Amino acid sequence: MDREKRKEQILDCAKKLFAEHGYYQAQISDIIRDANIARGTFYRYFTNKKDIFVTLLENFYERWVSEVSLKRKMMDLETIPPEEHFRHRVQQSLQFFAGDPYLSRIFLRMGLGLPPDMENTIKRLENQILELIVKDLNLGIKHNNIPSDIDVTVTANLLIGATLRIAYYYFAEPAKQGGAVKDVEAITDEICRIVLPGLFLKHTGAK
Amino acid sequence: MDREKRKEQILDCAKKLFAEHGYYQAQISDIIRDANIARGTFYRYFTNKKDIFVTLLENFYERWVSEVSLKRKMMDLETIPPEEHFRHRVQQSLQFFAGDPYLSRIFLRMGLGLPPDMENTIKRLENQILELIVKDLNLGIKHNNIPSDIDVTVTANLLIGATLRIAYYYFAEPAKQGGAVKDVEAITDEICRIVLPGLFLKHTGAK
Amino acid sequence: MDREKRKEQILDCAKKLFAEHGYYQAQISDIIRDANIARGTFYRYFTNKKDIFVTLLENFYERWVSEVSLKRKMMDLETIPPEEHFRHRVQQSLQFFAGDPYLSRIFLRMGLGLPPDMENTIKRLENQILELIVKDLNLGIKHNNIPSDIDVTVTANLLIGATLRIAYYYFAEPAKQGGAVKDVEAITDEICRIVLPGLFLKHTGAK
Amino acid sequence: MDREKRKEQILDCAKKLFAEHGYYQAQISDIIRDANIARGTFYRYFTNKKDIFVTLLENFYERWVSEVSLKRKMMDLETIPPEEHFRHRVQQSLQFFAGDPYLSRIFLRMGLGLPPDMENTIKRLENQILELIVKDLNLGIKHNNIPSDIDVTVTANLLIGATLRIAYYYFAEPAKQGGAVKDVEAITDEICRIVLPGLFLKHTGAK
DNA sequence: AATGAATGAGCATTCATTCAT
DNA sequence: CATGAATGAATGCTCATTCAT
Numbered sequence: 001m002d003r004e005k006r007k008e009q010i011l012d013c014a015k016k017l018f019a020e021h022g023y024y025q026a027q028i029s030d031i032i033r034d035a036n037i038a039r040g041t042f043y044r045y046f047t048n049k050k051d052i053f054v055t056l057l058e059n060f061y062e063r064w065v066s067e068v069s070l071k072r073k074m075m076d077l078e079t080i081p082p083e084e085h086f087r088h089r090v091q092q093s094l095q096f097f098a099g100d101p102y103l104s105r106i107f108l109r110m111g112l113g114l115p116p117d118m119e120n121t122i123k124r125l126e127n128q129i130l131e132l133i134v135k136d137l138n139l140g141i142k143h144n145n146i147p148s149d150i151d152v153t154v155t156a157n158l159l160i161g162a163t164l165r166i167a168y169y170y171f172a173e174p175a176k177q178g179g180a181v182k183d184v185e186a187i188t189d190e191i192c193r194i195v196l197p198g199l200f201l202k203h204t205g206a207k
Numbered sequence: 208m209d210r211e212k213r214k215e216q217i218l219d220c221a222k223k224l225f226a227e228h229g230y231y232q233a234q235i236s237d238i239i240r241d242a243n244i245a246r247g248t249f250y251r252y253f254t255n256k257k258d259i260f261v262t263l264l265e266n267f268y269e270r271w272v273s274e275v276s277l278k279r280k281m282m283d284l285e286t287i288p289p290e291e292h293f294r295h296r297v298q299q300s301l302q303f304f305a306g307d308p309y310l311s312r313i314f315l316r317m318g319l320g321l322p323p324d325m326e327n328t329i330k331r332l333e334n335q336i337l338e339l340i341v342k343d344l345n346l347g348i349k350h351n352n353i354p355s356d357i358d359v360t361v362t363a364n365l366l367i368g369a370t371l372r373i374a375y376y377y378f379a380e381p382a383k384q385g386g387a388v389k390d391v392e393a394i395t396d397e398i399c400r401i402v403l404p405g406l407f408l409k410h411t412g413a414k
Numbered sequence: 415m416d417r418e419k420r421k422e423q424i425l426d427c428a429k430k431l432f433a434e435h436g437y438y439q440a441q442i443s444d445i446i447r448d449a450n451i452a453r454g455t456f457y458r459y460f461t462n463k464k465d466i467f468v469t470l471l472e473n474f475y476e477r478w479v480s481e482v483s484l485k486r487k488m489m490d491l492e493t494i495p496p497e498e499h500f501r502h503r504v505q506q507s508l509q510f511f512a513g514d515p516y517l518s519r520i521f522l523r524m525g526l527g528l529p530p531d532m533e534n535t536i537k538r539l540e541n542q543i544l545e546l547i548v549k550d551l552n553l554g555i556k557h558n559n560i561p562s563d564i565d566v567t568v569t570a571n572l573l574i575g576a577t578l579r580i581a582y583y584y585f586a587e588p589a590k591q592g593g594a595v596k597d598v599e600a601i602t603d604e605i606c607r608i609v610l611p612g613l614f615l616k617h618t619g620a621k
Numbered sequence: 622m623d624r625e626k627r628k629e630q631i632l633d634c635a636k637k638l639f640a641e642h643g644y645y646q647a648q649i650s651d652i653i654r655d656a657n658i659a660r661g662t663f664y665r666y667f668t669n670k671k672d673i674f675v676t677l678l679e680n681f682y683e684r685w686v687s688e689v690s691l692k693r694k695m696m697d698l699e700t701i702p703p704e705e706h707f708r709h710r711v712q713q714s715l716q717f718f719a720g721d722p723y724l725s726r727i728f729l730r731m732g733l734g735l736p737p738d739m740e741n742t743i744k745r746l747e748n749q750i751l752e753l754i755v756k757d758l759n760l761g762i763k764h765n766n767i768p769s770d771i772d773v774t775v776t777a778n779l780l781i782g783a784t785l786r787i788a789y790y791y792f793a794e795p796a797k798q799g800g801a802v803k804d805v806e807a808i809t810d811e812i813c814r815i816v817l818p819g820l821f822l823k824h825t826g827a828k
Numbered sequence: 829a830a831t832g833a834a835t836g837a838g839c840a841t842t843c844a845t846t847c848a849t
Numbered sequence: 850c851a852t853g854a855a856t857g858a859a860t861g862c863t864c865a866t867t868c869a870t
Contacts, residue, residue: 003829022320024231028865038831040868049865111318113229154389154397157376158369165368166361182361190361197404210854235840245856247843256840417833436734438645442861452835454864463861525732527643568787568803568811575786576779583778596775604775611818624850649844659852661847670844 007045010035011059014052019102019172022111023053023118050115057121060103064125068092069132082145083196089136090163091188097167098184105172108164130156145200155199162191214252217242218266221259226309226379230260230321257322264328267310271332275299276339289352290403296343297370298395304374305391312379315371337363352407362406369398421459424449425473428466433516433586437467437528464529471535474517478539482506483546496559497610503550504577505602511581512598519586522578544570559614569613576605628666631656632680635673640723643732644674644739671736678742681724685746689713690753703766704817710757711784712809718788719805726793729785751777766821776820783812 013034017026028049032042046052071092080088097104110122133156140146170182220241224233235256239249253259278299287295304311317329340363347353377389427448431440442463446456460466485506494502511518524536547570554560584596634655638647649670653663667673692713701709718725731743754777761767791803 019319022318024318025320027863039833039866040831041829043866044829105319109319110316111229111231111320112226112312112316113232113318150400151393151397154373154394155401157373158398158401161368161370161372162365163368164372166364169364186358187361190358191365193357194362194365194402194405198401213854234838236838246841246858247856248854250841251854420833433733436732438732439734441859443859453837453862454835455833457862458833519733523731523733525643525645525734526640526726526730527646527732564814565807565811568808569815571787571790572783572812572815575782575784577782578786579782580775580778600772601775604772605779607771608776608779608819609815612815648842660845660854661852662850664845665850 003045006037010037010042010045011052011056015056015102015106018053018056019105022109023114050117054117054121056103056106057118057125060100060107061121061125063100064096065128068096069128082140082143083192083200086136086196086199087188087192090191091184093163094167094171094184094187097164098171101172104167108168108172126160129160133159140200147201150199159195162195166191217244217249217252218259218263222263222309222313225260225263226312229316229318230325257324261324261328263310263313264325264332267307267314268328268332270307271303272335275303276335289347289350290399290407293343293403293406294395294399297398298391300370301374301378301391301394304371305378308379311374315375315379336367340366347407354408357406366402369402373398424451424456424459425466425470429470429516429520432467432470433519436523436525437532464531468531468535470517470520471532471539474514474521475535475539477514478510479542482510483542496554496557497606497614500610500613501602501606504605505598507577508581508585508598508601511578512585515586518581522582522586543574547573554614561615564613573609576609580605624666627658631658631663631666632673632677636677636723636727639674639677640726643730644735645732671738675738675742677724677727678739678746681721681728682742682746684721685717686749689717690749703761703764704813704821707757707817707820708809708813711812712805714784715788715792715805715808718785719792722793725788729789729793747781750781754780761821768822771820780816783816787812
């Protein structure tokens with residue numbers, strides 16, 4: 001268990017450094033300095049640089065799956081109004097990114113030219129996010145809440161792009177320009193206000 | 208003029224490689240191999256690696272200014288309906304990114320940890336895009352087309368995030384998953400369909 | 415302590431190479447080959463090429479201060495005849511250069527165009543040597559052993575030039591032309607023979 | 622003849638640059654920039670970098686032969702008192718170096734590690750100077766003006782070292798510390814004052 | 829387990845020289 | 850003769866990884 005703790009500590013230092021300097025510019029030397037361990041010790045916990053980066057990404061991925069993806073399934077579409085359902089998801093996503101700004105930064109500003117493993121992990125997460133939203137949209141269509149002739153892929157990308165961008169802008173940038181960090185709640189409201197009218201069909205009183 | 212041509216050729220090769228492998232992984236050796244020039248020749252045209260990358264970025268920046276930013280000002284808000292105005296801008300932006308997939312890829316997947324000059328160039332372009340949209344939104348509010356209580360910064364980021372993401376997804380990814388490359392026109396319609404209703408006030412018949 | 419030993423060994427190899435080929439022509443590749451270490455190992459001990467060269471120079475400088483400059487102060491001008499005093503200094507200087515021919519060679523044939531740090535270290539040593547001699551001459555003048563109307567700067571330069579040249583000729587040149595390496599003692603005698611009569615006032619019997 | 626002029630001009634620029642930055646740090650690029658000629662033009666006048674440097678050195682060498690070495694032979698040892706003879710030589714040498722500070726600087730601060738040709742040219746000049754002085758000293762001994770038991774090589778090196786050092790100090794250093802540039806005449810007097818008494822035998826009244 | 833000295837492939841950059849125009 | 854674009858061998862330095870202690 002002590003070993004696990006140490007590993008966590010190294011991961012934390014690495015996360016911070018990767019978030020600040022990116023994969024190539026964050027060096028093993030920096031990590032072991034910040035983690036206060038010897039060079040060789042690092043390699044007792046991670047096989048190589050790629051490994052620690054992928055570990056970080058996988059953690060992020062798993063957390064996303066459990067905190068956003070799985071939770072969403074639990075929500076009962078039957079009882080909750082669809083707009084409220086949508087709202088919850090946006091809020092959950094923003095909350096997730098706000099919860100770990102360093103990892104968000106790493107994920108949201110992933111550069112080109114990373115080793116294939118990493119690219120794959122990222123692609124995997126991105127695709128899963130995309131698919132989840134597409135599934136949601138299709139569900140909305142099936143339930144007659146969303147018009148059946150929208151392009152779900154474009155729409156899903158629109159929603160993802162908007163959400164990630166806002167998450168990056170408000171939670172992952174080091175020096176925030178707009179003064180105080182915005183409230184997740186308030187941002188969620190704003191997003192819904194713009195997107196909901198075009199996305200959901202108006203429910204006429206009598207159903 | 209011949210010199211200009213050669214420089215262009217080197218830039219083209221570099222662009223492709225940066226788009227594929229990113230800044231750090233695209234090596235001078237690759238560039239000179241692809242451009243079929245000697246090592247020293249490269250340094251006759253660019254002072255260093257950073258220089259060629261920044262040049263690429265600046266080109267992109269200038270083209271954006273002239274092709275999107277400037278053109279937008281010319282549109283007459285008085286005669287064109289505001290929704291149509293918005294539609295044009297989205298279309299222009301998508302068209303711009305579609306026009307140079309390589310550069311778009313470089314720009315849209317810019318990694319962390321780049322030399323400060325580059326970060327600045329990127330930040331500059333991003334901020335200018337943001338400001339332009341904010342200005343547009345404020346104009347819409349002033350003209351009573353957009354509700355005055357929206358958060359313009361959140362909304363602008365939403366629009367940028369959505370547009371860039373879609374541009375990246377459809378035009379800058381090397382292996383397209385969804386089959387044929389989508390039509391700019393069609394995507395524009397889709398975006399407008401989702402966003403317009405929530406963004407613009409309904410004009411009641413009697414004005 | 416082992417680390418110190420290794421550093422010393424690298425310095426020794428570098429000294430030899432710098433003495434033979436000068437700063438620019440002695441390459442890191444040569445040093446690591448002669449020192450039988452890997453490229454990276456060199457940079458564990460010295461931050462760069464300049465560093466190892468300056469280290470060599472500083473060593474030389476410090477040794478000169480302790481072996482020649484400080485020792486000289488200890489000599490009692492009251493009890494020792496001034497000519498004898500002068501003789502000691504010449505001998506000490508020659509001994510110093512003879513003691514480390516490689517470093518002497520580096521120091522005595524320092525080329526133009528070296529990085530400023532090095533130039534400064536050299537200038538510092540040269541000036542200190544000059545000042546020490548000027549001080550000595552002034553002391554001789556005060557004690558009425560040296561005529562008060564000599565130009566101390568010209569004289570000091572004359573003595574330095576003569577000494578360094580002879581040191582270089584007899585101790586620092588790789589292929590000795592004149593057969594056997596001369597004895598420090600004998601050379602000292604010769605120098606004194608030429609210079610003393612013109613430098614020191616004749617002490618008439620009754621003082 | 623125009624060609625000769627152009628060559629001279631290039632040599633002048635190169636001389637200045639070599640004097641300032643040394644052989645390795647003075648680049649062809651600098652020379653052609655200062656000489657205001659094209660890259661290729663340089664190579665029409667000199668086969669390579671070494672060539673122009675050696676040319677400079679050879680010029681210096683030849684000038685020394687004609688201005689110092691040859692002139693000295695013409696002086697009649699029979700009619701001129703030996704001390705006066707010595708004085709002339711010192712003055713001539715100083716004058717020579719004072720006459721071309723740039724070249725003096727190049728010659729007097731020649732670094733280690735130069736291509737063999739150059740080393741040879743330098744050695745040749747140095748040896749010739751040495752030999753000339755040795756010959757002079759031997760002549761003095763033969764004429765009974767100089768004690769026969771001095772070590773001519775040590776003495777010659779002493780004289781050369783002293784003279785070159787003073788020449789460098791007063792004429793070849795860019796920023797002179799001691800205020801105004803000293804007069805050749807005055808320096809000569811000073812040197813003679815120190816060295817003559819020990820070098821020359823006292824001529825007793827009756828010869 | 830922990831350490832940190834040693835490693836060496838790899839990279840950006842320089843600069844004297846060539847040669848087609 | 851003059852030009853200057855092109856060349857590429859050579860060099861200093863970096864940094865992820867290994868391994869003996």
